[in-house]
Amino acid sequence: MEKFRSFYESHPRFHVAIDCVVFGFKDRELKILIQQRNFEPFQGVWSLMGGFVREDEDIDEAARRVCNELTGLKDVYMRQVGTYGKVDRDPGARVVSIAYCVLIDIDRYNAQLNMMNNSYWENITTLPDMFFDHKDMIRDALKLLQRKVSREPVGFNLLPSLFTLTQLQTLHEAILGESIDKRNFRKRVGEMNFIEKTDLVDKTSSRRGAYLYRFNNSEYQRNPEFKL
Amino acid sequence: MEKFRSFYESHPRFHVAIDCVVFGFKDRELKILIQQRNFEPFQGVWSLMGGFVREDEDIDEAARRVCNELTGLKDVYMRQVGTYGKVDRDPGARVVSIAYCVLIDIDRYNAQLNMMNNSYWENITTLPDMFFDHKDMIRDALKLLQRKVSREPVGFNLLPSLFTLTQLQTLHEAILGESIDKRNFRKRVGEMNFIEKTDLVDKTSSRRGAYLYRFNNSEYQRNPEFKL
DNA sequence: TTTCAAAAGTGTATCATTTACACTTATTTT
DNA sequence: AAAATAAGTGTAAATGATACACTTTTGAAA
Numbered sequence: 194m195e196k197f198r199s200f201y202e203s204h205p206r207f208h209v210a211i212d213c214v215v216f217g218f219k220d221r222e223l224k225i226l227i228q229q230r231n232f233e234p235f236q237g238v239w240s241l242m243g244g245f246v247r248e249d250e251d252i253d254e255a256a257r258r259v260c261n262e263l264t265g266l267k268d269v270y271m272r273q274v275g276t277y278g279k280v281d282r283d284p285g286a287r288v289v290s291i292a293y294c295v296l297i298d299i300d301r302y303n304a305q306l307n308m309m310n311n312s313y314w315e316n317i318t319t320l321p322d323m324f325f326d327h328k329d330m331i332r333d334a335l336k337l338l339q340r341k342v343s344r345e346p347v348g349f350n351l352l353p354s355l356f357t358l359t360q361l362q363t364l365h366e367a368i369l370g371e372s373i374d375k376r377n378f379r380k381r382v383g384e385m386n387f388i389e390k391t392d393l394v395d396k397t398s399s400r401r402g403a404y405l406y407r408f409n410n411s412e413y414q415r416n417p418e419f420k421l
Numbered sequence: 422m423e424k425f426r427s428f429y430e431s432h433p434r435f436h437v438a439i440d441c442v443v444f445g446f447k448d449r450e451l452k453i454l455i456q457q458r459n460f461e462p463f464q465g466v467w468s469l470m471g472g473f474v475r476e477d478e479d480i481d482e483a484a485r486r487v488c489n490e491l492t493g494l495k496d497v498y499m500r501q502v503g504t505y506g507k508v509d510r511d512p513g514a515r516v517v518s519i520a521y522c523v524l525i526d527i528d529r530y531n532a533q534l535n536m537m538n539n540s541y542w543e544n545i546t547t548l549p550d551m552f553f554d555h556k557d558m559i560r561d562a563l564k565l566l567q568r569k570v571s572r573e574p575v576g577f578n579l580l581p582s583l584f585t586l587t588q589l590q591t592l593h594e595a596i597l598g599e600s601i602d603k604r605n606f607r608k609r610v611g612e613m614n615f616i617e618k619t620d621l622v623d624k625t626s627s628r629r630g631a632y633l634y635r636f637n638n639s640e641y642q643r644n645p646e647f648k649l
Numbered sequence: 650t651t652t653c654a655a656a657a658g659t660g661t662a663t664c665a666t667t668t669a670c671a672c673t674t675a676t677t678t679t
Numbered sequence: 680a681a682a683a684t685a686a687g688t689g690t691a692a693a694t695g696a697t698a699c700a701c702t703t704t705t706g707a708a709a
Contacts, residue, residue: 252506
């Protein structure tokens with residue numbers, strides 16, 4: 194391939210970045226992790242958590258690495274949202290950025306990282322102005338999440354491994370931005386036998402207590418049909 | 422920003438390419454435009470039609486330019502599918518490639534371009550082995566198209582501006598890979614008043630002749646609800 | 650210890666949507 | 680005149696989606 198080097202070298206090269214739209218769920222609200230940069234360039238600007246792709250990394254590997262650096266978590270659900278490449282989207286240099294939608298259980302997130310990264314969990318309904326096209330990335334990531342949450346078991350990534358049906362429902366409501374009928378919702382849950390009732394009870398959110406459920410992925414794989 | 426140049430320069434840069442998954446529809450078959458390269462590198466390998474992003478171009482502009490160079494057409498429907506960035510996906514150099522799904526009316530395509538580009542219309546069901554991840558791009562572009570065709574008026578981009586309902590139905594069948602009940606299909610068409618019957622008749626495909634319809638986009642915009 | 654507050658849990662009837670299904674019509678060719 | 684070919688048309692049954700309100704359980708407060 195050596196002899197065709199000029200074929201490639203006649204074309205320009207760009208920085209390629211990863212931006213993570215990290216979703217979490219707490220207090221009935223869908224949140225995302227944003228950062229107010231305390232370093233140059235763009236100090237003080239609100240932005241998504243990101244990083245650059247390295248020479249020796251697949252872009253998905255880079256996304257996993259960046260996400261791990263920012264959240265401390267491994268084996269996290271992430272999906273590519275899209276790629277953003279306006280010429281002037283980053284005034285410091287030509288940067289093409291690939292956005293990823295990341296879903297984490299907010300309780301597994303080490304809050305100390307917020308100090309280190311100067312980052313915050315902000316409700317998606319009350320985001321500040323943000324760096325260039327980062328609002329577009331968030332919008333598109335949310336659309337992706339909305340499209341998936343009713344048809345694939347992705348919401349469980351935002352919950353603890355044991356959760357109540359009320360938590361699951363309020364999660365769906367927060368993602369879809371609309372309220373859901375409780376009895377209809379539970380009827381649909383009941384049709385999916387991979388959402389398993391345990392005999393454990395959570396009493397933190399009510400006096401009566403609510404049964405805890407878990408998502409059984411291997412059972413789901415045997416008959417992967419999901420509708421909520 | 423000058424003083425932060427090193428912030429960027431400490432990170433690597435990559436070639437960024439566009440690959441177009443160009444769909445066409447003819448003889449009841451969904452086809453895509455592929456090219457057997459008659460130039461180095463990778464001479465003889467089947468691949469999608471592509472090109473590199475330039476310094477002064479947004480990626481969407483680059484996609485439009487590349488698509489225009491390859492099809493001769495302007496103002497075509499195109500949507501980003503995803504970005505493919507495995508380290509070794511192109512052995513000649515590190516190239517990150519953004520795939521676009523492109524829908525054209527195959528009758529507007531100048532067949533002479535096939536000579537110039539060494540390109541062909543191949544049925545999606547009978548594709549040859551292809552360059553690295555180009556099959557993945559095609560699979561993902563087809564998924565995108567399948568997801569959209571029933572809920573948004575995108576199929577019309579693959580048809581002439583006047584079309585019969587049988588053409589529209591066989592197009593949907595080709596995209597979805599399953600047969601559709603004729604009466605149910607036409608019932609749904611009848612519910613969308615932006616699919617307008619003309620008094621023109623096409624007699625090329627049957628003795629009786631079939632009424633020609635057209636898609637009225639401004640009527641659609643007044644009440645954008647689509648279900649087929 | 651009784652009362653109150655707060656969330657959990659439970660079923661049915663109606664409505665809307667989707668599916669299954671087969672013959673007639675119009676025209677050209679033989 | 681008959682045959683061949685694709686266009687065009689409606690209804691009934693089944694399935695899925697929606698609307699809707701009261702009882703239960705428990706801890707905290709009176």
